[in-house]
Amino acid sequence: MPADPTLRFERSLFRNGVESIIACDEVGRGALAGPVAVGMVVIDQSVRRMPKGLRDSKLLPEPHREALAPLCTRWVLYSAVGLASADEIDSLGLSRCLGLAGRRALESLEAMGAPIGSSTLVLDGNWDYLNPVLDTRVDVVTRIKADRDCASVAAASVIAKVHRDRLLIDRDVVTPGYGWASNKGYASRAHFAAIDLLGPSDYHRLSWLKGDVPLEQVE
Template identity: 35%
Template sequence: MDFCNLEDLSIKKIKEMCMNKPSWELVHAIENDKRKGVQDLKKRLRNRLIAEEKNKAHLESLLSNQLNLARENNAKRVAGIDEVGRGPIAGPVVSCIASLQHDFDFNRIIKLNDSKSLTNNEREKIYNELTSSSGIKYALGTSTPEEIDKLNIQNALVISMTRAYNNLNEEIDLALVDGNFVPPTLDNIGKYVPQGDQKVASIAAASIIAKVYRDRLMDDLHNKYPQYNFKSNKGYGTKEHREAIKAHGPCCVHRKSFLSGIIQEGPSISG
């Protein structure tokens, strides 16, 4: 690209170039432009390019780790499994299993990472890219608050992961599970990966899909039970949420076994 005579261009035009054709060549080309507006643009463009390089390097690491695990386990068809909702005092636990296909366009999700490290807008964007692509096979499984209370959270996690696996319309050779255990139903093909959502591409994808799916469920529950502000707290035990339970009693989506110390015997909202 020819960057001659950039100082003759308006700041608005240079801004358009920064937005539409970002490159290190452009950063260098405007290095000596003394206009404050151009120097501000240079700084923002430089930070953007550094962030993109960092994201691309992390994505390459996610893919490389997954490939290495596949080779070590002599597996061709690999999927990642992650859950969300272990800690909240309301709502289900949700698990996702995701299998990224060979034809998936990873350039569309260079910010792929564990869901906790992303903003809500970033998660939503990546979720939409993932779930709208034919290059990924995925399935979800949930375990209800009633099951969590009856069976305990660990067993409920196993149930949700098993349901996700059973819902996947895809044969797999290796299931990489985030955390430190493999559900008994996946013993033959499962391998746990501590902090796997930060290390393996398919697990990171599963973590984002599970997170966005559960957040949307909690948003729907907010419309039914606005007094608990599920839209904001997503079922977690914030001070506001705990105070709402004390004031109104728990509803049917609260995990009663998680409410010790918050409520005594008292009113309960059904429905």
Template identity: 45%
Template sequence: MSDAPTLDYERRFRRSGARLLAGIDEVGRGALAGPVSVGIAVVDLQRQKLLADVRDSKLLKVADRERLVPVVRDWSVASAVGHASANEIDELGIIGALRLAGNRAWCAVLAAGVRPEVVLLDGSHNWLSPDLQPSLFDEAPADPGCDAPVHTLVKADMQCLSVAAASILAKVERDRMMSELHIEYPGYGWDENKGYGTAAHKEALRAAGPTPYHRVSWQLL
């Protein structure tokens, strides 16, 4: 197993006076079908302790991810997962859909009475900060979206515990959604490929065409 992520990087933000930090990660960005999902795990930089066994979700077995979800939720000050559907990806593009899913998760954290002061986002591009176009939301949120400073870090899910925790929440919730959609459309193998472009998934697309859960604006084949 890889080295355990820590809170060392997150704790640097204490120098600027921050206490509540939201680690954020996404899953499903490159899939052909299903939603894109964004997880948030909020940590208290003054009090939070390390959490054993948590790694980037891609490094964990299915059973370990499932087992760690309640552990992560109990450990976090607050947590949430937001989703944007395939239709919303087609309408907004993947960056707009990531922003929509992320801000849905953000609003859920705010609804729980927690307001993070800083965000740590996996990757090199800040796709989270709200676009001022109201069309990004299909419902009118009580909050316009993430208004905290956003810091990006490549491979944050590998080294930062808050982001690794968020990745587990997003991965497990999205995988469960894809398994449920597999029951409706069993021919595409979503219980196994989770909507990604495997050879079997593409062969099913050639034979039967796309479903309402495919991202039809994409080059599927």
């Protein structure tokens, strides 16, 4: 079983003089349809006990994520989710759209009064996709498996996942027949069968439907 996330890494940054942390994670990266979402939360040294049962969103059943999301929102100082649409992914590519969604999340945090300029951003993975699209650079620390190990990043992943899932569930009413509520836009045999029957919708990433696309486990 995976280890529960902790605040050990975040506290090491605070000990080294970091005043506040913006934790960042993305969801929807591998989907056939719908937006890519980047969740961000802000914490400082005043944040203490994390929500019970917190883990990376991919390791949690949907009801647990739904229950945890409001707890995570109350636990952190600020939270936001930025999106980049399927059309934007088709025209700009996924890499740039990760940065675009992240920039939109940062702009939302800034509008709330979050201390963007004096914060260090902890980004899950080993690639800084954010700074290339920003007018003013931010201090980014990349960390592989941060969504698994760092409680703040796990909270960002839960908030982003629930936000994006709800968009897909709502889409099931607007554009029925694709099974959005169950597949959340990810590849499955039933999803491909629906595309064959109905054709792609305006919510699909058309550039991703060309050629062979592997089946992916729904996040």
